[in-house]
Amino acid sequence: MLRVILVDDEKPALDLMERMFSKRKDVEIVGKFLKPSEVLLNVEKLKPDVVYLDIDMPGTNGIELAMQIAEINDQVAFVFVTAYDRFALNAFNVNTLDYILKPVVEEKLDRSINRVYKLKGIGKSKHKTESNSIDIRMFGGFEVKIGSQMPIRWTTAKAEELFAYLLLNDCSVSKWVLMDRLWPNTETHKAEQSLYTTIFRLKQSFKENNLGFEIQAVKKTYRLISLTELHWDVKELLNSLSFDDEGSMQRAMKIYKGDLLAGKDYFWCYQMRVEMLAIYQKLALKLFYYYFQEKRYREGLDVVESVLRHTPLNDEFMEKLESLLDTKLDKRIVRRISAIIEKVTMEELIYKHDLDSN
Secondary structure (H helix, E strand, O other), X not given: OEEEEEEOOOHHHHHHHHHHHOOXXXXXXXXXXXXXXXXHHHHHHHOXXXXXXXXXXXXXOHHHXXXXXXXXXXXXXEEEEEOOHHHHHHHOOOOEEEEEEOOOOHHHHHHHHHHHHHHHOOOOOOOOOOOOOEEEEOEOOOEEEEOOOOOOOOOOHHHHHHHHHHHHOOOEEEHHHHHHHHOOOOOHHHHHHHHHHHHHHHHHHHHHOOOOEEEEEEOOEEEEEEOOOEEEHHXXXXXXXXXXXXXXXXXXXXXXXXXXXXXOOOHHHHHHHHHHHHHHHHHHHHHHHHHHHOOOHHHHXXXXXXXXXXXXXXXXXXXXXXXXXXXXXXXXXXXXXXXHHHHHHHHHHHHHHHHHHO
């Protein structure tokens, strides 16, 4: 049964909605309020699934009240009820499930209740999965899959970005940091509205795709909770730094498919991209040294060329290759090393020329 709170500064409007809802056996009115302040005092105790509230109220309007309720319980959905359609656009800047223009009729209430059921995931799941495991790939792009299904589609691009940010920041981030990172140079009030809306949309994505994640709000900090087995390429690459055997290092090398979140213009991940690239090069250098110590030079140079498919070589790689030219190696190996150095040097010259031209 759905738990519903009604809020309107006009008692006749409250009584009308209460009479309409009383005809449904699947809805329980747990609170009816004329003053927004009374709602805030009781919402945590009442634990509503949805709040029906007027927008145009004296003092705290409905949109502001919805934001304050979301601070207390971010699981609540909102349906705005108002006589003024000029408020409609603003209403959808918070976690709005529906918008009802007065006069209220049963058909409109029924529509909103059906949307609540869909949001809460009551009834048959939209997707049946062969496996509960979630596969997340962030190198060379961004893709989230469940088992053998097609990659999931996010409700909004910002919901996708929020999910990525939470994952890459230990799944626990304060409200204020999220507002600053995802909505920089935005007024605090607008950033706050956008955050609540995006959290709501992200939860919708979890529900619609049967994705095993939850978001919890604790003391103005949002936590991403994984409820099922998770395979994540970033975590796998980080774990690879402790590998010493050839097989494990080879498998870890294949994890890196390109820049972190390539193709995503997230300003906050630029430094992370640099850090992940450094970890990849460190792993590659470790495998390179392993092969050369074993005198398996061709395989060592295969590692170098594999790195070059993704990124220029760092200084340590170049210094090691240049030092090898002074050692007694097979001439074919020396020529191959020389060709790699020449290629890297030429690419650096071209890059420098392009910079100077601009």
